[in-house]
Amino acid sequence: xxxxxxxxxxxxxxxxxxxxxxxxxxxxxxxxxxxxxxxxxxxxxxxxxxxxxxxxxxxxxxxxxxxxxxxxxxxxxxxxxxxxxxxxxxxxxxxxxxxxxxxxxxxxxxxxxxxxxxxxxxxxxxxxxxxxxxxxxxxxxxxxxxxxxxxxxxxxxxxxxxxxxxxxxxxxxxxxxxxxxxxxxxxxxxxxxxxxxxxxxxxxxxxxxxxxxxxxxxxxxxxxxxxxxxxxxxxxxxxxxxxxxxxxxxxxxxxxxxxxxxxxxxxxxxxxxxxx
Ligand SMILES: [Zn+2]
Numbered sequence: 001x002x003x004x005x006x007x008x009x010x011x012x013x014x015x016x017x018x019x020x021x022x023x024x025x026x027x028x029x030x031x032x033x034x035x036x037x038x039x040x041x042x043x044x045x046x047x048x049x050x051x052x053x054x055x056x057x058x059x060x061x062x063x064x065x066x067x068x069x070x071x072x073x074x075x076x077x078x079x080x081x082x083x084x085x086x087x088x089x090x091x092x093x094x095x096x097x098x099x100x101x102x103x104x105x106x107x108x109x110x111x112x113x114x115x116x117x118x119x120x121x122x123x124x125x126x127x128x129x130x131x132x133x134x135x136x137x138x139x140x141x142x143x144x145x146x147x148x149x150x151x152x153x154x155x156x157x158x159x160x161x162x163x164x165x166x167x168x169x170x171x172x173x174x175x176x177x178x179x180x181x182x183x184x185x186x187x188x189x190x191x192x193x194x195x196x197x198x199x200x201x202x203x204x205x206x207x208x209x210x211x212x213x214x215x216x217x218x219x220x221x222x223x224x225x226x227x228x229x230x231x232x233x234x235x236x237x238x239x240x241x242x243x244x245x246x247x248x249x250x251x252x253x254x255x256x257x258x259x260x261x262x263x264x265x266x267x268x269x270x271x272x273x274x275x276x
Pocket of ligand 1: 107111196199
């Protein structure tokens, strides 16, 4: 057992399968060989708050981190307290919680592969090294291009906004201007959402639940949205995720840059699975 995996164990979780620590550990073990094959390090953080945009915020479940500029040192951090906290939020639903953890871990793996493939492409191309001062600048250029290619059509723009509403849990993101504002507010840069759109598309094309869908019942505990005819936030969100699922083939046909990214990421993930 890896030391980081041990950190998930709590005394009570040693005796039963139906504890958040044990479920986390199992899901982590399933993913570990893939992370190892990619050279992605994994660590557990016990911070309770992070300062973001000048405010104290709860950390996410996981974060995929890397060096700025050269995109090196890709690593995944698991935030212990929010991960364990969602067990209660989901009403101790073993299967629901397992799915949620599974999707959240897959999400970070997809993000990590995104960064690794861009870094590799940049480093192997003298032309790209001439045109962009570093790998990060090239990455930002790619994300910007995808937005441009998609926003040309009404359908593409709507899909981007649906993806944004799901990811940010904010139903008021109704325009590209509002999306830029939101990206800036939470991530300090334009185009951040595209990395999440890529991740959602990979999850959908692999036939997996998106992380947003896997949230399930946790949506209705602390959030108050106008849900209208849908009755619950969970239903509204499922319906939006269905819209996004249907839009993916269209997005692929609209944006060659997105298609190229998806093929590279999916290819690398498939090769890892084949070697296991
Ligand atoms: Zn993400």
